[in-house]
Amino acid sequence: MTYAIEDYADAEMLAINLANKIAGELTAALDHEERALLAVPGGTSPGPVFDSLCAADLDWARVDVVLTDERWVPEDSPRSNTRLIRERLLVNRAEVARFLPLYAAAENPEDVLAELESQLSPNLPIAVLLLGMGLDLHTASLFPGADRLEQALAPDAPILMAMRAPGAPEPRVTLTGRVLNEALKKHVLIFGQAKRDALEASRGQPVELAPIRAVLDGATVHWAE
Numbered sequence: 225m226t227y228a229i230e231d232y233a234d235a236e237m238l239a240i241n242l243a244n245k246i247a248g249e250l251t252a253a254l255d256h257e258e259r260a261l262l263a264v265p266g267g268t269s270p271g272p273v274f275d276s277l278c279a280a281d282l283d284w285a286r287v288d289v290v291l292t293d294e295r296w297v298p299e300d301s302p303r304s305n306t307r308l309i310r311e312r313l314l315v316n317r318a319e320v321a322r323f324l325p326l327y328a329a330a331e332n333p334e335d336v337l338a339e340l341e342s343q344l345s346p347n348l349p350i351a352v353l354l355l356g357m358g359l360d361l362h363t364a365s366l367f368p369g370a371d372r373l374e375q376a377l378a379p380d381a382p383i384l385m386a387m388r389a390p391g392a393p394e395p396r397v398t399l400t401g402r403v404l405n406e407a408l409k410k411h412v413l414i415f416g417q418a419k420r421d422a423l424e425a426s427r428g429q430p431v432e433l434a435p436i437r438a439v440l441d442g443a444t445v446h447w448a449e
Contacts, residue, residue: 227440232448242446243276246352249409251282253351260351261288266305269356274313287321288347293365293398294326296333326397333386333397341383353407357414357436361426365398366435377401377438401438410443420447
């Protein structure tokens with residue numbers, strides 16, 4: 225497994241450079257495809273990247289945007305990743321991009337997974353993928369100890385899976401390891417020495433204990449203190 229690490233002097237430089245790189249890769253994808261799929265994480269870390277990326281001069285009307293994972297909460301919830309995307313990414317020039325949701329109004333995610341998958345399937349593979357990583361080495365909602373992690377990491381995994389993990393107050397819907405790993409361009413965003421050390425320590429660990437390893441091959445890790 226090989227991946228590259230790009231070090232940045234500070235978080236601001238990282239955000240600007242990574243946004244420019246993603247914009248360039250989307251533009252290149254649109255040169256030979258009618259549409260391009262961009263997959264992004266929730267959480268606070270990617271916000272500054274989104275602030276730069278949303279202003280990029282590219283054909284956003286031909287870009288589809290999907291979250292790598294979503295909590296099973298309505299969009300108006302403060303825990304909604306969709307809310308963050310609408311506030312920080314789908315604005316400015318990127319306002320005309322098409323958003324593909326991972327949440328629908330249903331009590332359980334399993335009730336509508338087929339419907340959500342049907343919107344995603346025609347747009348795969350992911351052209352450009354941005355991921356985060358937790359100190360526990362999870363990415364998207366592929367958590368160590370999650371109830372269906374083994375299935376979500378399997379080579380024949382479906383596009384989406386509902387996941388429930390210890391300490392997570394609500395179910396989640398996540399793109400599976402297979403779909404994430406099949407992205408044409410892969411980027412992982414991490415901040416701080418602790419996460420850098422955790423990533424290095426993941427070498428040789430089984431993927432069930434370090435799910436980030438399922439997507440690292442060929443990826444670029446972007447790091448700033």
